Amino acid sequence: MKLWYSPSSPFVRKVIVAAHELGLADRIEIVEASTSPVNRHAGLAALNPAGKIPAMELDDGQVLFDSRVICAYLDTLKPGLVPASGPQRFKVMTAEALGDAIMDAAVLTRYETAIRPQDMRWKGWIEGQMTKVWAALDSLENDWLDFLKGPLTMGHIAIGSALGYLDFRYADSGWRDTRPGLAKWYEAFARRPSMVASEPPRG
């Protein structure tokens, strides 16, 4: 299967980490595709009309997107990251959605501060999006540590990928200062081979 990929996308990283954790990484061929909301990649857009990575082409030609769908698919090839049923299934899926929401808000802020022309950047938007990020991190610290200390799931992978993106794009945010439990969890999580293998480029 082919994964349309960019090394700086946290949503792609989520897929890569899941693939590593499931022992599927060597079955995935990487196709690098640089894309943004104002600069579509034609080859990618032919597969995913939203123009977004990640997208996955299966060997039979079926195309899957977005990251959540691809990860759910990988989890059927070698199940293990999402409980099949029960309240824990929806706890895991909500944790994944929380990780995705952090990424969404952080990526939208990145578009605002890096690709939007300078005189059109809106402080209220940046503050609104980053409030989502910091409130989500507070919630992880206050409500989710027991979950995070439990067995590895897609929720852990999404949250870990989101924190990795914050360190990549907002390295000076000091998010650890007021969230010692989350910082400690992430310190160990970031050392997993799956996370090390998928680190975004530096600088």
Next chain:
Amino acid sequence: MKLWYSPSSPFVRKVIVAAHELGLADRIEIVEASTSPVNRHAGLAALNPAGKIPAMELDDGQVLFDSRVICAYLDTLKPGLVPASGPQRFKVMTAEALGDAIMDAAVLTRYETAIRPQDMRWKGWIEGQMTKVWAALDSLENDWLDFLKGPLTMGHIAIGSALGYLDFRYADSGWRDTRPGLAKWYEAFARRPSMVASEPPRG
């Protein structure tokens, strides 16, 4: 269960339509919450730190978000909208992701043209987001009509909710002009009682 709700959100509409189609609508209590990226709703943010609707509080206190997770949960109470396994499962999930991507891009454009201060609106962003929308509609016309004509799934509901949002916010777009097959499908779909019951407010 309690659903945090706004009548103009297409993501909320997806949940409402799914609940109606599954025969679960009368088990859901509605909590209206007006929110935007620059104007958080405190009560909602206490449940979902991303501050977004829909969020669902189950009777045992568990909180589920986002729309995709809530719909997957409803589908376990009375299964029927997502095949349990096989390629068709991931076809349905990708169709839902495509509908969600249309909503995401259309809602981002709405924020740009309705809540952002006028002198900070960026034409390139609006064009980039709406290109996603129109390309997704082209893909629905060219690649998805057979799927859409098949049995009702979460994919249909997401795509129908997305098209409903376009009619609500972009009524003059003329999307039907070049997509007769999709227009015809939606004409019938929009008449379903679930869609009629969840129509966004006019004007």
